[in-house]
Amino acid sequence: xxxxxxxxxxxAFQVQQNRAGLKGSFQDLFKRSYKEVVAVNDIDFTIxxxxxxxxxxxxxxGKSTTIKMLTGILVPTSGEILVNxxxxxxxxxxxxxxxxxxxxxxxxxxxxxxxxxxxxxLRKVYRVPADEFKKRLDELxxxxxxxxxxxxxxxxxxxxxxxxxxxxxxLLHNPSIVFLDEPTIGLDIVVKSEIRDFLKELNQKYETxxxxxxxxxxxxxxxxSRVIMLDDGHIIYDGGLQQLKDKWGGLETDEIVxxxxxxxxxxxxxxxxxx
Amino acid sequence: MFxxxxxxxxxxxxxxxxxxxNYYSGILVYTINIGAYYFLWKAVYGSSEQxxxxxxxxxxxYVAITWMARAFYFNNLDRELSNEIKDGSVAIxxxxxxxxxxxxxxxxxxxxxxxFFLFSIPxxxxxSFIFPIVLPLDIERWIVFLIxxxxxxxxxxxxxxxxxxxxxxxxxxxxxMRMKRVLVDLMSGVIVPMSFMPLWAKPIIDALPFQAIAYxxxxxxxxxxxxxxxxxxxxxPVGWSxxxxxxxxxxxxxxxxxxxxxxx
Numbered sequence: 001x002x003x004x005x006x007x008x009x010x011x012a013f014q015v016q017q018n019r020a021g022l023k024g025s026f027q028d029l030f031k032r033s034y035k036e037v038v039a040v041n042d043i044d045f046t047i048x049x050x051x052x053x054x055x056x057x058x059x060x061x062g063k064s065t066t067i068k069m070l071t072g073i074l075v076p077t078s079g080e081i082l083v084n085x086x087x088x089x090x091x092x093x094x095x096x097x098x099x100x101x102x103x104x105x106x107x108x109x110x111x112x113x114x115x116x117x118x119x120x121x122l123r124k125v126y127r128v129p130a131d132e133f134k135k136r137l138d139e140l141x142x143x144x145x146x147x148x149x150x151x152x153x154x155x156x157x158x159x160x161x162x163x164x165x166x167x168x169x170x171l172l173h174n175p176s177i178v179f180l181d182e183p184t185i186g187l188d189i190v191v192k193s194e195i196r197d198f199l200k201e202l203n204q205k206y207e208t209x210x211x212x213x214x215x216x217x218x219x220x221x222x223x224x225s226r227v228i229m230l231d232d233g234h235i236i237y238d239g240g241l242q243q244l245k246d247k248w249g250g251l252e253t254d255e256i257v258x259x260x261x262x263x264x265x266x267x268x269x270x271x272x273x274x275x
Numbered sequence: 276m277f278x279x280x281x282x283x284x285x286x287x288x289x290x291x292x293x294x295x296x297n298y299y300s301g302i303l304v305y306t307i308n309i310g311a312y313y314f315l316w317k318a319v320y321g322s323s324e325q326x327x328x329x330x331x332x333x334x335x336x337y338v339a340i341t342w343m344a345r346a347f348y349f350n351n352l353d354r355e356l357s358n359e360i361k362d363g364s365v366a367i368x369x370x371x372x373x374x375x376x377x378x379x380x381x382x383x384x385x386x387x388x389x390x391f392f393l394f395s396i397p398x399x400x401x402x403s404f405i406f407p408i409v410l411p412l413d414i415e416r417w418i419v420f421l422i423x424x425x426x427x428x429x430x431x432x433x434x435x436x437x438x439x440x441x442x443x444x445x446x447x448x449x450x451x452m453r454m455k456r457v458l459v460d461l462m463s464g465v466i467v468p469m470s471f472m473p474l475w476a477k478p479i480i481d482a483l484p485f486q487a488i489a490y491x492x493x494x495x496x497x498x499x500x501x502x503x504x505x506x507x508x509x510x511x512p513v514g515w516s517x518x519x520x521x522x523x524x525x526x527x528x529x530x531x532x533x534x535x536x537x538x539x
Contacts, residue, residue: 073369075532089531093372101370108367112290121286124279153293157505 002082003177003209004047004070007078011040011065039065041233042079047226048177050207052199054220054241057230058261063213066230067181070211071101084177085142097126100170104182107162108169109154114166115256116150126173133172140168143198160191167195178202180212184219198224217254229260236260279373280381287385289512291393297391305342305398308403312338313406313518328499329469336408337497341465342488343395346409348427350383353452356439361446376436376527383432416495420503423492431488433519434459458487464490484519487512498531508529 012032019027040062047053058064068074069081072088072095081088086095102108109118123133127202141147143162149157165182170178180199184192200207200223214220220227220241227244229237236268237260241253248256291298316334329337356379363460368375384498402408411417438455441448460466462485469490471481480486491508494500500508 059461068366071370073366086339092369093374096370097372099370106367108370110286110290112293113286117286117289121279122283125373126280199338 001049002046003049003078003084004045004069004211005049005082006043006045006066007080009040009043009066010038010070010077011020011062012036012038012077013076017152038233041068043230043233043235044237045228045238047209047211048211050203051226052210052212052223054224054227055211055213055230056215056217056220056227057213060142061230063230063231067101067211067213070098074158082112097173099175099179100168100175100178102163102166102178102180102183104163104180107136107154107166107214109165109268111155114127114151114153115146115150115157115186118154118165118169119150122169122172128173128210136172137168138175142169143201144168144194159188163187163191163195167198174206176178177209178211178213181216182213184214184216190214192207192219193222197224217257220248221253229257231261280377282387283378284385287373287382288389291386291389299391301346301394302398302401305346305394306401308337309342309398309402309406312342315389317507327468329468329470331408332409333497335406335470336338336410337493339399339402339408340405340496341493344399344424344427344489344492345465346395347387347391347424348434349390349435350386350428350430350432352379352435352438353455354383355379355466356436357442357452358362360393360439364446376523379436380432384428385437387428411496411498415504416498420492420496423487423495423512424507426509427488427492428515430484430512430519431459433516433523434484436523437519437526440526441529443526443533458490459485459488462486463488464493468493487515 013036015037017033019025019033032236055063055066062170065074069076070088071090074095075089083093083095086096088095107215108114110121119137125128128136134186141150144167146164146168149165154162154165167183184195196219199210199212201208203223210220210223212223224241226239227237228235244256245251245253248259251259283421312455313335316338317331320331320334324330326334327381359368365375368378403410434455438448438452445451462480462483464486469477469486474479495505502530
């Protein structure tokens with residue numbers, strides 16, 4: 001069974017154009033001009049249940065936009081999405097019960113209160129039974145080493161501590177699919193590897209499907225068997241990490257990715273561009 | 276479901292308690308406000324006994340009550356919504372299995388309950404020692420007043436939500452939020468009771484929801500609206516609170532389609 005199915009997915013935004021100079025600013029006062037920017041352009045992919053898939057691409061390639069459509073935050077301009085057999089943006093409240101999301105650059109915890117307060121609220125939000133919640137929380141606390149920070153206000157946590165709490169928060173309701181948007185951004189090497197180990201274990205133990213975006217290719221090497229590479233809204237590579245390496249003749253992953261980014265889609269070897 | 280919303284009310288209550296100085300200064304600010312209006316009105320009255328049907332004592336009571344009511348219904352939902360939309364954290368709200376607007380409303384309610392018990396009541400006690408205030412002893416009047424106060428909160432929050440949601444369409448709605456605040460304070464009767472307004476303004480005021488926020492409950496408690504009229508007046512806030520749902524739903528639906536998350 002497929003956890004995620006995406007067909008001909010497209011998202012375009014209207015972006016306001018500001019005219020230059022004083023005269024332009026006055027003109028803008030009366031009539032604004034807009035330009036259509038296509039963030040995601042006609043992409044297709046499927047991710048089977050229980051897979052860890054890396055979703056990579058340059059800044060502005062459309063990764064976050066895709067994640068936001070897959071999680072029901074954004075409504076696509078056209079195309080189809082099925083996640084867990086549901087259309088994310090329709091029936092959103094029901095859909096999000098079974099997914100977990102972490103945005104590395106945004107916190108989902110309550111800034112002014114102790115971490116445990118956020119967890120307790122999330123328990124009620126996701127209607128997790130008390131005993132199940134306790135079991136789950138104990139496991140996460142022990143695995144992510146949260147015991148000392150559970151009662152500290154979120155604003156007083158370090159980034160590494162906060163990110164561990166964010167992960168725990170997104171997993172309290174035991175979702176079958178987890179979306180991680182740059183979960184290791186800004187973290188030191190120790191925390192990074194802890195998080196990688198944790199995700200790997202999570203995937204093996206609960207068969208959780210994980211889709212993660214990252215700029216750190218070590219995340220990909222440590223976790224993913226499959227990589228989807230995005231450039232300018234198009235998928236330019238979708239396949240195994242090992243095949244990618246083989247094709248580029250033993251280069252290091254970051255060297256390969258760097259040359260693909262630099263050259264754009266056209267230079268990717270033909271066979272690897274299949275979907 | 277219900278326990279979740281209750282938890283949200285409780286959390287906002289705790290958040291308010293987390294900042295103590297804010298709390299103490301709050302009581303003081305309200306007392307000073309009431310004091311300022313008391314002396315202002317005393318100067319306006321001069322030697323006259325009555326103005327627009329209000330005696331000085333009635334006026335002082337009116338001012339104290341409307342400000343204390345304001346502590347309960349006032350909230351910054353417009354600003355909170357606007358900030359969350361602008362900085363993109365509204366995205367986080369969309370990944371949760373709850374209705375964002377109801378959650379916001381509950382947060383406002385937590386704040387309202389906090390201020391009611393910890394600002395309004397102690398503040399009212401403090402103020403009644405300093406200024407001549409006569410509160411009614413009629414239970415029925417208090418009941419209608421308290422019911423109306425709940426609707427004050429609902430209507431004020433609904434107006435705030437409408438203004439806050441406009442951020443989806445006009446990216447920076449600072450100006451509209453300021454305009455709304457002045458409009459609400461003026462048209463709801465916090466600054467001047469409606470009976471002081473010029474005659475031509477009356478149909479306009481009657482046609483707008485603002486008077487239901489402060490003027491109507493204050494008229495009930497000061498006895499300007501009495502008897503069966505109290506209960507019929509109650510229909511105005513009830514009607515408005517239902518009517519205002521329509522624009523909120525329409526704006527929310529349109530916003531969901533054009534939602535863009537700022538900052539990537």
